[in-house]
Amino acid sequence: MTPKRNIKKVAVLGSGVMGSRIACHFANTGLEVLLLDIVPQDAGTDRKSRNNLVDTALANALRSNPSPIYLKSFAGRISTGNFEDDLHRINTCDWIIEVVVERLDIKKQLFEQTEQFRKPGTLITSNTSGIPIHLMAEGRSEDFRKHFCGTHFFNPPRYLKLLEIIPTKDTAPEVIDFLMHFGEQNLGKTTVLAKDTPAFIGNRIGVFSIMSILHYVEQHDISIDEVDKLTGTIIGHPKSATFRTNDIVGLDTMALVANGLKQNVPQDEENELFTLPPFISEMISRKWLGAKSGQGFYRKEKGTSGSNYYSLNLRTLEYEPTPKVKFPVLDTVKNIDDMPGRLKVLFADKGKAGDFYRHIFFRLFAYASNRIPEIADELYKIDAAVNAGFGWEMGPFEKWDALGVAPTLTLMEQMGIKAAPWVYEMLDNGAHSFYKIEHGKKLYYDIPSRAYKIIPGTEAFILLDNIRDTQTIWKNSGVTILDLGDGILNLEMHTKMNTIGGEVLEGINKAVTLAEQSYRGLVISNEGANFSAGANVGMIFMLAIEQEFDELSMVVKAFQNTMMRLRYSSVPVIAAPHQMALGGGCEICLHADKVVAHSELYMGLVEFGVGLIPGGGGTKEFALRLSDELQEGDIELNNFRQRFLTIGQAKVSTSAYEAFELGYLKKGRDTVVMSRNRLLAEAKKECLKMADAGYVQPAPRKDIRVLGSQALGLAYVGANTMFSGHYISEHDVKISQKLAYVLAGGDLSQPGLVSEDYLLQLEREAFISLCAERKTLERIQSILKGGKVLRN
Structure with a gap:
C-alpha cells in the first residue's frame, strides 16, 4: 500500500517572473515555501548581497498588480536563499519545482546538484513550457526519475487555472494521481x-x-480592433481578446513559442501556420513588444485632457486613433445570454463577422481533432x-x-477543411455530440471504446449546468431554484x-419558503462570471428621478425584509x-448562517461610490458585528473607525482572505475553498x-x-478634516455623516x-434621504452610463 503523501513545504528553484509568482501561490494555500536563485555575479560575502537577486524578484512580485498573493501577511510563509549557500535546505521539502531559464543544459546541471540534497521520495518537477520533460531526467537516479514530471503553470499562476501534468515513461502512477488531485483541490x-x-496541450492549441488569426488579418481586410471586438466576451473569451x-x-514570448512549434512539429499538417507574419517580425525588430515596452498592437499616450488610445494599422505599421467598431450581428446577439445560442447566430452571419468566425474556428476544430491522439488521448x-x-x-x-x-x-468540407477520421466514425457510430x-x-465521447464516459476527477463536483434541466423545481426571470x-x-x-x-427578491423569498416547508437547508450559489454585482441601481435611479420616494421606501424595505428572512429562517x-x-x-453573504467562499472573492459594500450607504441591511449588520467585538475604552472607537472606513472608502477585498480582514467574512465561522468546481459541493456539505x-x-x-454621540463626533470631525484637506467632497461629507449616524445608532447621549x-x-x-440628493443621482447616472465613479 502506497503511504499517504503530505505536502507541507515546497522549494521553488528560480525566482523569475514565473518562479516568484508560483512561490506566492503555494504560500496562498498555507504551505511553507523556500525560494532559491543564483548568487549575483558582483555579490560580496554578506548574506544580503548574495540573496539580492531572489529578494528583489520576490519584492517585485509582491508589488505587482494584480497581486500574486491573497494577503500580504502570507508572504511571511516564503523564505529566500541562493543555490550556493542554501540548496541543502531542500532536504526538508516535500516538493521541489524547478523554474529556471529555458535551457536544457542549465536545468540538467541544477537537477544534478539537487539530487545531492533531495531526500528520497520527494516530488521533483519542472515548469518548463518548451523543453521535452524526458530529456531533463536523463542521467538521474531511479528514485529521482520515478518522482519526476512536468508541472506547467500558466502565468499569472494565481489567476490562470491551467496546470498541465506531464509525466515521463518512468514517472510512478501514484505520483501522477497525487499531483492531479493536489493541483485541483489544494x-x-x-x-x-x-x-x-512540444508546447503540451494548452499552448499547442492556443498558439x-x-x-491563425494573425495570418487571417494579414490576408483579409480586417483591423485589429475589429478582431478584438469579435474575439472577446461576445464569444466567451477574455475581455482582452486577441x-x-x-x-x-508580450510579442517576443508569443514568437518564441510559435518559432519553437515551427521547428519541433515538422509533421504537423498546419506547420506553415507557425511562421511569423512579416509585421510581427518587424514589430519585434522595432521592440514594439506590447505592455512591457509601452507599445505593441496598441499604444496609450497621456494628453492634456486625459489618455489617448491608438491601435496599429498592420498595413502601414502606423498608430491611428482607436476607432469605434460596429458589426450588425453583434447588436443582434447582445441580448442572447445563452452562449450556444449566441454562437449559432454569430456563425450563421452572412457578413464580415460570420466569414471571420467560420474561417478561424472551423480550421481550429479540424486542427484540434487531428491532435488526438498526438497530444492527448481524450478530447x-x-x-x-x-x-x-x-x-x-x-x-x-x-x-x-x-x-x-x-x-x-x-x-x-464545403470550405475545404477536413476533420480527423475519428469524427466521421463517431457520427457513423450514432454518436452526435x-x-x-x-x-x-x-x-465525453471516448474514441477507443466508442462510448461515453464520465470526465475523470469530476465525480465529486456539483455543477448547476449539469442538473438544471432535471432538478429545477421553480424559476422566474431572475432566479432558478434547484x-x-x-x-x-x-x-x-x-x-x-x-x-x-x-424578481431576485421574489426568488429568495420563495426559496426560503420552500426550504422551510419541505427541505433541510438552502444554498445560494451560481455559475455566472460573478456571484452578484449588487442591487439594480437602474431601478433605484428611475424611482428616485421620478421622486417616487414612498415606492422606493417599499423597495428598500422589501430588500431588508428579504435579508432578514435569510438571517432568521428555520x-x-x-x-x-x-x-x-x-x-x-455582499449583504446576502452577511446575512447567511455561513459563507463558503471561493478564494478569488472580491467582496465589498460599495454603495458610497454611487452616493449612498448600504441599504439592504449591510450598514445594520456592520453595526451588529461591531457590537459583538466591542471592548471598553478607546478600543471601541478604534473598532468603530475601522468599520466606518471600510464602508466609507468602499473597500473591496482582493481575495476571500482579505474579506476576513475587512470584516465581510467571520473568522471561525466562514471557510474558503480553493477549487471553484468544488465550491457548491462544499457548501452543500456544510449545509447538511x-x-x-x-x-x-x-x-x-x-x-x-x-x-451614539461619541462615535458620531469622531466621524464628523474626521469627515470635516478630510474635506478641509480637499481629500473628499462636500457631498462625501454628507454621505459620511449619514453612514456614521446609522452605525452609531443615532445621536444617543451615551452608549446603549x-x-x-x-x-x-x-x-x-x-438611504432614501440620499436618493433625494441631486449629487447622488449624478453619481448613479455616471455608473449607469459609463461605469465610472463620479466624485462630485
Missing part, C-alpha cells in the same frame, strides 16, 4: 494530464488559434486546457457541439451580472460566493452538517450595543442597546 487548478509533446492579450503576454483534455489556460468559456469541441457536429462538418449530460454528470438532493435547495441568480431586483442558509460579491450581493447538528432558528437581536429593527429603520431613512 491549488485550485484545472489539472490536465498531457503528453510530452495555433492566435497564429491583440490586447498578445500585448499583455475533453483539449477543451479543459484551452479554457483554463486562455480563459475561454467554451473550448473547440464544446463550441463545435454548440453549432452541431454534423452540420458544421458539412460546412467545413462530443459531450452529453447524464444523471447530473458531464460525459433540488441538490439530500434535502438541500440551491438558489441560482441569472440576471445580468446577477444584479438584484424584484433552516440553515449557506452563501457560496465567487468573484464579485458587491453591495447587495448544520442541519444534522440540529439547526436552531436564531432569535432576532435586541442587544446591539451602539456608541438597540434592536435590529431600529437600525434597519435608520438605515432605510438615510
